[in-house]
Amino acid sequence: MGIAILNADGDGMVFPAPSLPIAIPSCKGSVASREIPQEINNLLILELLALENTNLIGLIPSSIFNITSLKNLNLLENNLTDSISNASQLTSLDLRLNAFTGSIPNSLGNLARLQHLGLGMNYFVGDSSSSTELSFLDSLTNCRHLRRLWVDENPLNGILPASIANLSSSLENIDAGSCGIKGNIPDGIGNLSNLIFLNLPENDLSGLIPTTIKGLRKLQVLNLGENRIQGFTPEDLCNLLNLGALRFNKNNFSGSIPACLGNITSLIYLYLHSNILTSSIPTSFWSLTDLLVLDLSSNSLSGRLSPEIGNLKSATVIDLSMNQFSGDIPSTIAGLQMLIHLPLSRNIIHGPIPESFGNLINLEFLDLSQNNLSGMIPKSLEALLYLKYFNASFNRLKGEIPTGGAFANFTY
Structure with missing residues (x-):
């Protein structure tokens, strides 16, 4: 060689x-x-x-x-501008981070041995014909060994064709984030049974998530954030027992969160924020002991915060802000010593700030504003040496503000 x-x-x-x-x-x-x-x-x-x-x-x-x-x-990462031709022996073609323009050529389908195709971060556009479907995906169905497809951050502005179901059965990775992709996710997506990584954020996808998604049993990362997908969060997701990261943030999901999501014990990142979700947090979530990030902010969730929240020992971020949670802050949160980021603002939580919050030794961000909290700001918070942001405004607190520790550096 x-x-x-x-x-x-x-x-x-x-x-x-x-x-x-x-x-x-x-x-x-x-x-x-x-x-x-x-x-x-x-x-x-x-x-x-x-x-x-x-x-x-x-x-x-x-x-x-x-x-x-x-x-x-x-x-990768040059300033090349045009020309992709045939090279029948190619197994890997990486043209990311260049300045390519025009449509992605259908002739790529002639690269029958292709396994890795990187076209992301260029200026490729959708098909110049009258069709709004992304026809280059039709041509790639000829690449029967394709494993990775990166077309992210190109202004494609087209619709995913039904032929996506006919892509290589070996396909493991699809990254088409920030491409202006429109329309529904095709039902045929469930045929890609070896898919591990599906990344489609910051597009214009709408409609419902197809029930066929339950066929992606090897999926580890599913990112559909920042689209216009609607309807209920489908329980079909609960079949994806290898899922480590689920991002559904900034969509139009409504209804309750499926309790069976708590059965996906491999979950590490769970982003459901900025939707229209209602009801309470499923109790099954407190079994996700490997969870690092739980972001349920900016929904219409309600109910009391369970003391079992203290089971999330690995969590570094728990964001429950901008909901309708009520009741006291469970003192068990103080046992989450890995916690760095804790926003609970804009709820209707009442009662005191737990004295035991002084045990959150890694905490950097604590926002308790716009609730119904009462009592004093515990002096124990002076022990939070890494605290950089603290907001307890618009509550019913009284007494002195602590002056030691991080408070010595805060402006009032």
Whole structure:
């Protein structure tokens, strides 16, 4: 096998295959911008070409794609602007962080051996034809070995076609965040049974989550945040027992939170904030002992906070602000010594601030404002040496404000 590296002088060199990976240093900022030399096609036994972060500009020479042995092409983070041609032996093509424009060519479907395709962070747009569907996805159904597809942060502004169901059964990773994708998530998404990572945030998706999503049993990350998806949070999600991160924030989900989500014990990050969710927090959530982040803020959740919240020993962020929670603050929260961020503002919580809050030794952010809290601010909070933000305004507190510890640095 041959490996080509573009060095700081712009010379192409071929090395024999190493027994260990070669680290390719960045040349960005150390040399002037330059084009890929046409002479690159003289490297007849080239299998891997890595020109990452080397200030390249202009077009990709078509001569690169005449190198029949080429399998891996990495042109990540340059300023290339156009030209993707055929290279039938390619298994990996990474063109992220460049300046490519126009439609993503359907000819990519000719790369039958392709496993990794990175087109993210460019200026690709949707199909120029009258169809609003993203036709390049149709062509990629020919790539039967495709495992990773990155098209994030391109202004595609199209609809996911039903043919997404026919993508490679080996597909593990889809990243299409911030692409202006519209319409519903196709039912066929459930056919991608080996999918591990599905990232579709900051788009314009609407409608309901298809029930077929329960077929993605290997899924570990599901991010649909910042769309316009509506309806109830589907209980079909509860079949995804390998899920570690679930982001449904900033959508139009309504109704109650399915209690069965608490059965997904692998959950580490759970973001349901900024929806229209109602009812109380399911008691099953207090069994998620590995949970690091629980964000339920900006909904219409109600009820008393359970003392079992103290079971979330791993939590670093618990955000329950801007809801309708009532009752006292459970003193058991004070046992969450990993907690860094605790906003409880804009609820109807009453009673005192627990004296035991002084045990939250890692706490940096505490917002208790706009509730019905009474009594004094406990002097024990002076023990919170990392506290950077404290807000207890718009309550019914009285007495002196502590002056020691972090309070000595606060403005009133």
